[in-house]
Amino acid sequence: MRDYEQELQQSQQFLTKHDDFLIVSHVQPDGDAVSSTLVVGWLLSCLGKKYVMVNEGAVPSRMLDLEHASDIINLSVAPLDRKYSHVICVDCADFARVGTVKQYFNEDVQILNIDHHATNDSYGAVNYIVPDAAATAEILFDLVTYMKLELTKPVATALYTGLLTDTGGFRYSNTTPKVMQIASELLKYGVDGPGICQRLLEEMSPAQMKLLTRALNNLFMSEDGKISWVVVNEQDLEATGAVYEDLEGLVNYPRNIQGVEVGLLFKVINDNAVKVSMRSAGLVDVAEVAHHFGGGGHVRAAGVKMLGNVNDIINLIIEQVKSKL
Numbered sequence: 001m002r003d004y005e006q007e008l009q010q011s012q013q014f015l016t017k018h019d020d021f022l023i024v025s026h027v028q029p030d031g032d033a034v035s036s037t038l039v040v041g042w043l044l045s046c047l048g049k050k051y052v053m054v055n056e057g058a059v060p061s062r063m064l065d066l067e068h069a070s071d072i073i074n075l076s077v078a079p080l081d082r083k084y085s086h087v088i089c090v091d092c093a094d095f096a097r098v099g100t101v102k103q104y105f106n107e108d109v110q111i112l113n114i115d116h117h118a119t120n121d122s123y124g125a126v127n128y129i130v131p132d133a134a135a136t137a138e139i140l141f142d143l144v145t146y147m148k149l150e151l152t153k154p155v156a157t158a159l160y161t162g163l164l165t166d167t168g169g170f171r172y173s174n175t176t177p178k179v180m181q182i183a184s185e186l187l188k189y190g191v192d193g194p195g196i197c198q199r200l201l202e203e204m205s206p207a208q209m210k211l212l213t214r215a216l217n218n219l220f221m222s223e224d225g226k227i228s229w230v231v232v233n234e235q236d237l238e239a240t241g242a243v244y245e246d247l248e249g250l251v252n253y254p255r256n257i258q259g260v261e262v263g264l265l266f267k268v269i270n271d272n273a274v275k276v277s278m279r280s281a282g283l284v285d286v287a288e289v290a291h292h293f294g295g296g297g298h299v300r301a302a303g304v305k306m307l308g309n310v311n312d313i314i315n316l317i318i319e320q321v322k323s324k325l
Contacts, residue, residue: 004130007126007127007128007129008128008142008143008146010126010128011112011114011126011128011143012143012146012147013126014086014110014112014125014126015043015044015047015049015112016047018049018086018110019049019050019086020049020050020051020084020085020086021044021049021050021051021052021084021086021087021088022051022052022054022080022084022086022087022088022101022104022105023037023040023041023044023051023052023053023054023087023088023090024037024053024054024055024087024088024089024090024092024098024101025037025055025089025090025091025092026091026092026093026097026098026099027055027056027057027097027098027099028057028244028245029055029057029059029060029091030060030165030166030248031063031161031162031164031165031166031200032091032135032136032137032161032162032163032165032166033055033090033091033136034059034060034063034066034069034072034158034161035063035066035137035158035159035161035162035165036090036091036114036135036136036137036140036162037053037055037072037090038053038066038067038068038069038072038155038158039137039140039144039155039158039159039162040088040090040114040140041053041068041071042068042152042154042155042158043140043143043144043147043149046149052073052080052084053068053071053072053073054072054073054075054080054101054104055072055073055074055075055099055101056075056076056098056099056100056101057074057075057076057099058074058076058077059072059074060245060248061245062199062200062203062245063161063200065199066154066157066158066161067154067155067157067158068154075099075100075101080104082104083104083105083106084104084105084106084109085106085108085109085110086109086110086112087105087109087110087111087112088111088112088114089111089112089113089114089115089123089124090114090115090136090140091114091115091116091117091136092113092115092120093115093117093119093120093296093297094119094120094121094123094296095121095123110125110126111123111124111125111126112124112125112126112128113126113127113128113129114128114129114136114139114140114143115128115129115136116129116130116131116132116133116134116135116136116138116139117129117131117287117296117297117298118131118287118298118299119287119290119291119296119297119302120296128143130142134163134166134167134172134174134175134176134179135162135163135165135166135167135174136162136166137158137159137160137161137162137163137166138162138163138178138179138182140159140162141159141182141186151186151189152189153189153190153191156186156189156190156191157186157189157191157192157196159182159186160183160186160187160191160193160196161196161200163179163182163183163186164183164193164196164197164200164201165200165201167179168201168252169197169201170183172300172301173282173300174298174300201249205242205246206241207240207241207242207243207246208242208246210239210240210241210242211232211236211237211240211242211246211247211250212250212253214236214239214240215230215231215232215236215250215253216230216253218230218231219253219254221257221260222318222322225257225259225260226259226260226261226262226325227260227261227262227263227264227318227321227322227325228254228255228257228260228262228263228264229254229263229264229265229266229314229318230250230251230253230254230264230265230266231265231266231268231310231314232247232250232265232266232267232268233267233268233310234268234269234270244267247265247267250265250277251263251264251265251277251278251279252279255279255280255281260281261280261281261282261283261284261325262278262279262280262281262284262286262289262321262325263278263279264276264277264278264279264317264318264321265277266310266313266314266317268310269305272307272308272309273305273306273307274305274306274307274308274310274313275303275304275305275306276290276293276295276303276304276305276306276313276317277303278290278297278301278302278303278304278317278321279300279301280299280300280301281300282299282300283324283325284321284324284325285299285324286298286299286300286301286302286321287299287302288324289302289317289320289321289324290302290303290304292320293306293316293317293320294306
């Protein structure tokens, strides 16, 4: 049985004992990943520590309003000049999710693994993992509180962003009383809740709307109507002027159809690689489906990257989902 107090204590000790940290979140960072990176950076600055924030790719443009978000290094355009012995991984369900950043870990690297995915395999020297938490931002709020640090409006905004995005605007089943209590506390710091919601969950660029229209014109359903999916490829992005971050939330459209238990989004990266996003109405544990193919996630939201022909991958995923219905 996990000892939450001990995990908080061990995390604090890791942060206070060491210095010169590398902070990394998962590839293709979402709101929780970006926010958690920034909160850990702020926490380390409060302790007077040196650190670098990095990700394999770019921070989504709609999140650049968060303070210091532009300081997160995009490794694809700005390689690091050395390796690090102390790394903090946030919101990374498994070690592979750090992507190409791992090339900058020393052989003797010590990792503080902060996450909320039930499929996390505890790859850190210290593991602060809370599968029941709605977001990594939630457990970081607990850590900040445990360490008796006084929040600022920008940090409260980052924490609120992580909670908001990983709960789907406080609509998903992971929206617990604790989540709402934390959100209420954060609003006291002047967080613009409606503005964040409008920018991150409602507002769409013209390119994103064109991509959505194109994708929904090619929406598929299983014979029993319990599985629905869309497929998006590079040609769709080129034709609409959209980018990969514009795919955020697209998987919810097939999922939201009445009677559908599992919605899927197949993102064709190239001729031999596909990323699959999965959303469940609750009957199917999509984390189990993703894990079967080497991925992971949560009961209602999971994903996996697979190699092979897209049609073959679609058939494999659909059959696995059917076996869970």
